[in-house]
Amino acid sequence: MLAMTDAAAEAISALTAQQGQDEAGGLRFAVQNEQQEGAQLALSVAPAPEDGDQVLGTDGGGKVFLEPQAAAFLDDKVLDVQQDDQGQLNFAVLQRTDET
Known part of the structure; x- marks a missing residue:
């Protein structure tokens, strides 16, 4: 199952609130290609x-x-956020390691 860092969870909460979604809203992943x-x-x-949908x-x-x-x-990945050179936060899907 996809793991989610605390930072990613906080970023998702902020993003959904910014988009006017209530607590039922979230970030949805779908296979495009x-x-x-x-x-x-x-x-x-x-x-x-x-x-x-599976809900995390x-x-x-x-x-x-x-x-x-x-x-x-x-299934074997971790959702995180990373800051780019301009200070923007971007979601990143990382390979899960034993420490995660």
Whole structure:
């Protein structure tokens, strides 16, 4: 199952609040294009999970909705946020290590 860092959960909460979503809203991953070496994922702010989505997170915190194909692809990954050179936060999907 996809793991989520505390920083990612906080960023998701801030993003969904900024987009006018209530506590039921979250960040949704869906497979846009599947390739042999991986998948291209679409990321969107959603008001609620769609039928069949896997839901990560807790009440009052950042939520992630994973469409079934995305859930399979992200099963051994960690969702984090990283700051770029301009100070912008970007979501990053990282390979899970033993420490995570």
